[in-house]
Amino acid sequence: VKERQHFLDLFFNPKSIAVVGASTNSSKMNYNLFANLVKLEFPGRIYPINPHAEEILGRKAYPDLKSIEDEVELVVSAVPARATLNVIKDCVAKRVKGIVIVTGGFSEIGEEGRKIQAEVAQLLRESGIRAVGPNALSPINTSNNLVIGFSLRERLKRGGLSLIFQSGLYEAVVNDLCLSKVIDLGNKMNINEVDVLEYFAEDPDTKVIAIHLESIAGDGRKFLQLLKETSKEKPIVVIKSGRTPAGARAASSHTGAIAKGRDVVLDVGLRQAGVIRAHSVEEFFDFAKAFDFLLPLKLDGNRVAVASFSGGEGTIVVDLCQEKGLSLAEVNPETSQKLQKVSPPWGVSANPFDLGVCMQFHPMGEVYKVFLDSMINDENVDCIAFPIGGIPMPEEILELMLMARERKKPVVLWLMEEMRLMTRVQEDGATIQRLESNHIPVYPSSERAIKALSAWHWYNLSQKVL
Amino acid sequence: VKERQHFLDLFFNPKSIAVVGASTNSSKMNYNLFANLVKLEFPGRIYPINPHAEEILGRKAYPDLKSIEDEVELVVSAVPARATLNVIKDCVAKRVKGIVIVTGGFSEIGEEGRKIQAEVAQLLRESGIRAVGPNALSPINTSNNLVIGFSLRERLKRGGLSLIFQSGLYEAVVNDLCLSKVIDLGNKMNINEVDVLEYFAEDPDTKVIAIHLESIAGDGRKFLQLLKETSKEKPIVVIKSGRTPAGARAASSHTGAIAKGRDVVLDVGLRQAGVIRAHSVEEFFDFAKAFDFLLPLKLDGNRVAVASFSGGEGTIVVDLCQEKGLSLAEVNPETSQKLQKVSPPWGVSANPFDLGVCMQFHPMGEVYKVFLDSMINDENVDCIAFPIGGIPMPEEILELMLMARERKKPVVLWLMEEMRLMTRVQEDGATIQRLESNHIPVYPSSERAIKALSAWHWYNLSQKVL
Numbered sequence: 001v002k003e004r005q006h007f008l009d010l011f012f013n014p015k016s017i018a019v020v021g022a023s024t025n026s027s028k029m030n031y032n033l034f035a036n037l038v039k040l041e042f043p044g045r046i047y048p049i050n051p052h053a054e055e056i057l058g059r060k061a062y063p064d065l066k067s068i069e070d071e072v073e074l075v076v077s078a079v080p081a082r083a084t085l086n087v088i089k090d091c092v093a094k095r096v097k098g099i100v101i102v103t104g105g106f107s108e109i110g111e112e113g114r115k116i117q118a119e120v121a122q123l124l125r126e127s128g129i130r131a132v133g134p135n136a137l138s139p140i141n142t143s144n145n146l147v148i149g150f151s152l153r154e155r156l157k158r159g160g161l162s163l164i165f166q167s168g169l170y171e172a173v174v175n176d177l178c179l180s181k182v183i184d185l186g187n188k189m190n191i192n193e194v195d196v197l198e199y200f201a202e203d204p205d206t207k208v209i210a211i212h213l214e215s216i217a218g219d220g221r222k223f224l225q226l227l228k229e230t231s232k233e234k235p236i237v238v239i240k241s242g243r244t245p246a247g248a249r250a251a252s253s254h255t256g257a258i259a260k261g262r263d264v265v266l267d268v269g270l271r272q273a274g275v276i277r278a279h280s281v282e283e284f285f286d287f288a289k290a291f292d293f294l295l296p297l298k299l300d301g302n303r304v305a306v307a308s309f310s311g312g313e314g315t316i317v318v319d320l321c322q323e324k325g326l327s328l329a330e331v332n333p334e335t336s337q338k339l340q341k342v343s344p345p346w347g348v349s350a351n352p353f354d355l356g357v358c359m360q361f362h363p364m365g366e367v368y369k370v371f372l373d374s375m376i377n378d379e380n381v382d383c384i385a386f387p388i389g390g391i392p393m394p395e396e397i398l399e400l401m402l403m404a405r406e407r408k409k410p411v412v413l414w415l416m417e418e419m420r421l422m423t424r425v426q427e428d429g430a431t432i433q434r435l436e437s438n439h440i441p442v443y444p445s446s447e448r449a450i451k452a453l454s455a456w457h458w459y460n461l462s463q464k465v466l
Numbered sequence: 467v468k469e470r471q472h473f474l475d476l477f478f479n480p481k482s483i484a485v486v487g488a489s490t491n492s493s494k495m496n497y498n499l500f501a502n503l504v505k506l507e508f509p510g511r512i513y514p515i516n517p518h519a520e521e522i523l524g525r526k527a528y529p530d531l532k533s534i535e536d537e538v539e540l541v542v543s544a545v546p547a548r549a550t551l552n553v554i555k556d557c558v559a560k561r562v563k564g565i566v567i568v569t570g571g572f573s574e575i576g577e578e579g580r581k582i583q584a585e586v587a588q589l590l591r592e593s594g595i596r597a598v599g600p601n602a603l604s605p606i607n608t609s610n611n612l613v614i615g616f617s618l619r620e621r622l623k624r625g626g627l628s629l630i631f632q633s634g635l636y637e638a639v640v641n642d643l644c645l646s647k648v649i650d651l652g653n654k655m656n657i658n659e660v661d662v663l664e665y666f667a668e669d670p671d672t673k674v675i676a677i678h679l680e681s682i683a684g685d686g687r688k689f690l691q692l693l694k695e696t697s698k699e700k701p702i703v704v705i706k707s708g709r710t711p712a713g714a715r716a717a718s719s720h721t722g723a724i725a726k727g728r729d730v731v732l733d734v735g736l737r738q739a740g741v742i743r744a745h746s747v748e749e750f751f752d753f754a755k756a757f758d759f760l761l762p763l764k765l766d767g768n769r770v771a772v773a774s775f776s777g778g779e780g781t782i783v784v785d786l787c788q789e790k791g792l793s794l795a796e797v798n799p800e801t802s803q804k805l806q807k808v809s810p811p812w813g814v815s816a817n818p819f820d821l822g823v824c825m826q827f828h829p830m831g832e833v834y835k836v837f838l839d840s841m842i843n844d845e846n847v848d849c850i851a852f853p854i855g856g857i858p859m860p861e862e863i864l865e866l867m868l869m870a871r872e873r874k875k876p877v878v879l880w881l882m883e884e885m886r887l888m889t890r891v892q893e894d895g896a897t898i899q900r901l902e903s904n905h906i907p908v909y910p911s912s913e914r915a916i917k918a919l920s921a922w923h924w925y926n927l928s929q930k931v932l
Binding site: 029081104105108109112150165166167168172175239241242243245246247249250251253254255280282309310311313314316318319320321323327328346347348352354356357360416417418424425444445446447 | 712780788
């Protein structure tokens with residue numbers, strides 16, 4: 001038997017899982033906990049534990065852990081807080097290696113819950129069993145279709161992005177992302193972000209790491225040091241909530257997190273570590289997508305070619321680029337000449353380039369083609385940002401985007417919400433999926449596209465300046 | 467004949483319109499200029515002008531203006547820049563009162579265009595004819611189905627929001643908004659934002675004004691003064707692009723706008739005028755929607771009740787509220803007691819309130835009902851912000867939202883993009899439409915909902931503090 005490199009591997013690649021508290025009632029969330037393992041065809045052995053059931057979803061149900069004949073590596077515990085103590089004792093007897101405590105009602109609810117959590121922690125320390133949570137919806141591993149979650153899932157899209165969460169917040173967006181692994185740390189009683197970061201740093205499937213935290217474990221220095229080392233190889237985005245006094249109080253009643261230190265200290269530390277901090281959930285996932293999809297920019301490569309559907313949009317986008325540390329590329333004269341061929345009779349500015357006015361006079365496909373082709377071949381252009389609208393996307397245009405990508409000129413796109421809905425309704429989102437499966441990110445607004453590109457530029461620079 | 471109160475009324479309520487340059491080719495944008503008038507059943511007389519056509523869309527086509535027997539009040543000119551001079555001369559001969567010059571190719575393209583624009587301006591001054599544009603896609607008036615635009619439109623939703631634009635940028639979102647009137651000023655040769663603001667200030671259908679500008683007319687003092695007076699009655703949101711040097715250069719090649727003065731001067735002026743400035747297109751339309759939908763808050767009414775689908779989301783929302791000048795309501799003990807009835811056995815915090823964990827133990831409708839009912843009746847709560855998910859929305863819940871609204875406790879909602887797509891696919895967006903037709907705004911993320919609520923709070927305060 002191959003030994004595990006890191007104890008956390010057991011949580012992502014268990015040979016067997018028992019779900020304690022699996023429900024027979026398909027309207028209950030505890031039903032979905034087990035149903036996801038069955039329906040997504042997790043390849044390990046799985047056991048539902050429920051003393052009142054004969055079988056669940058065609059799998060024999062067991063009254064308790066000790067009734068299972070075979071070895072059980074991982075236990076998912078979804079019984080009330082107080083009953084968790086007995087589950088842990090059963091795990092010790094059964095020589096289980098890891099436990100995920102999904103249920104809440106521990107340190108986050110105050111004195112009573114803190115006492116139970118302390119007892120659980122003590123039992124774990126004595127036995128050497130490692131546990132994720134409590135109050136944690138974990139884990140997900142797309143490579144073996146392992147999903148512990150309250151919502152019934154289709155197969156998830158696979159990618160290089162791994163998430164560390166201190167909440168089930170990720171559940172709302174998990175279908176949209178191309179993921180490798182997800183862990184929700186919950187109250188971080190026994191396993192914290194330093195453990196997971198060590199594991200993800202070495203995990204070959206993890207290319208980008210996105211971390212949501214409500215508190216920092218210990219004095220945070222080890223975490224920052226580890227972030228700094230890891231971010232040299234793998235781009236990292238962090239969102240830390242509980243930034244304000246009111247937010248910190250809310251975090252405390254959510255995961256029992258105690259806010260320590262000043263938020264600005266974390267800000268400074270993250271910048272030194274070359275880690276990007278997001279300030280909203282939108283930014284967090286937008287940046288993570290850019291980091292996963294885009295190829296590295298050359299040093300100082302911040303000269304953007306911008307196109308838009310209206311002159312007004314172009315101006316707003318240029319303002320935003322400027323504010324976010326990107327600069328408008330001064331294109332060479334040949335580019336301007338090429339663009340005049342698809343311009344209105346009076347000509348237009350090459351950068352920002354007004355696609356809309358050109359499409360009043362020339363076919364859409366032709367306008368995009370000339371724009372992309374000339375910007376790809378212009379040595380004064382480092383990256384390209386523009387909107388898409390019409391569906392489907394002509395094959396030729398997609399090929400030009402891929403060529404830009406190959407030449408290390410990242411392309412970011414936006415598709416306004418109204419149009420986005422149209423592609424979903426008319427072609428089940430095929431245009432967006434086709435682009436994103438080719439690692440061309442599509443955002444719902446120019447603002448989000450430019451902010452993501454700027455974050456990528458910042459990461460690239462931060463790896464080279466010092 | 468009733469005399470017009472303001473010369474701009476002619477542009478929004480013309481008795482007759484001639485479209486010079488109307489196309490017979492339905493793939494051309496100039497076809498849509500005329501087709502919108504026909505298909506939306508604009509009630510005035512309409513005339514297509516095209517020397518090569520017998521008829522367009524069943525309407526007799528005329529070779530030129532003078533061939534029309536009846537009076538023509540408004541002319542929409544969509545012929546090339548150089549040909550515009552002859553159109554103006556024809557307008558003078560025909561005693562037309564107003565002209566919209568849709569075409570580009572004037573001052574925004576440089577010296578040659580500037581010369582043509584100067585000639586056009588001279589002709590207009592001599593004749594006393596007023597003109598919108600050039601380079602302007604105007605106007606829209608939903609009350610008489612008047613739409614001048616390059617995209618073929620369905621009937622637009624009517625509402626209290628009127629837009630002043632210096633771009634056709636609004637076209638991308640016009641279907642989503644509940645509008646009264648829209649004007650695109652383009653190069654502002656003859657009519658500028660001061661004229662339109664005067665008109666909208668007095669227009670009974672306009673309740674809220676949203677203004678996009680690339681330049682400020684004159685020294686801007688008159689504009690700021692007028693904004694200050696108008697904003698006392700009608701909330702105003704402004705986005706000014708060309709804020710940065712690169713953006714200002716882009717604006718100049720778009721509408722020929724010359725950036726004058728420092729951007730910070732405008733910032734200060736807008737704050738003194740009680741006008742909210744948006745810094746992205748998303749903010750701009752998000753704020754406009756809040757201003758149109760929400761009823762006034764009481765002075766200092768910044769105490770928010772927050773709910774979320776996960777504790778992590780709740781903490782992030784609270785951080786954002788705090789940063790944006792809103793405070794988390796300290797609910798009274800009865801509220802906490804009521805909420806325990808729909809909580810998990812271990813109880814939850816009342817504010818922010820974790821809907822998600824409660825729904826693991828109680829039916830969704832019940833959880834929402836108890837949350838809303840208790841917050842409405844809590845005198846420590848000024849406004850309410852929470853996510854919706856499941857569709858359709860139970861009638862009872864909608865009624866509670868309307869009750870909150872009546873009691874001057876504004877409600878803002880968010881519905882994540884994935885769910886938003888689902889309602890669009892499964893029920894053609896009926897849930898969102900039902901809420902918004904009842905003036906409950908629904909945003910695509912908690913961040914956008916809270917920012918919009920905060921802008922509304924800022925506007926309310928600014929009308930009372932000084």
